[in-house]
Amino acid sequence: MFFDLYPVSHMVADSALLMGGSNILWYRAEFCPYIREDGRPCFDEKSGNAYIECPVCVGKGTVWGQPRSIRGVYTDKSNEFIPDGMGGFMKGRKTLSLSPNLPIKLLKHRDEKVARRLLRDKFILLERDCHGRMKHKETVFAAADPVKPTINSGTIYLILEVETNL
Ligand SMILES: [Zn+2]
DSSP: OOOOHHHHHHHHHHHHHHHHOEEEEEEOEEEOOOBOTTSOBSBOTTTOOBOTTOTTTTTOSEEEOSOEEEEEEEEEEEEEEEOOSSSOEEEEEEEEEEOTTOOOOSEEESSSSSOEEEOOOEEEEEEEOTTSOEEEEEEEEEOSOOBOOOSSSSOSSEEEEEESOO
16 A cells, blocks of 8 residues: 655644744745836846836835745754864854745746746744734745755755845
């Protein structure tokens, strides 16, 4: 009998996040839709620059739409001390452990034929205050493409490296 572990591990990941995770608002990054008066789009595919006076994205070339509520675990190991025999140094990273099937990508297409660009999805981490109300804890942005769970990767989650700066 063939027993497929993937759906099982996804169910385990999702229920573990439901119990042990926190609420996160996920905003998918999209190209700025603004068109200038001369007909050119805000983001210039050739130069890779956005319109600096854009009233929509204020020159970022990226906009974020309506958020989707997801569950995840935020791990901040950005201040780990790494001993190297000569005094050591500080290093590390911040990650989100998420449900395995979220379509998070850094390289995105404007449409079928044009250039690809890095657009960073935004995540707002929420926590409950002492009155039980949800409040904003931290905002982070995707820093790399997520690592998907495989048999050998030692995780059942989608691991996304994030950073606080856009
Ligand atoms: Zn714009």
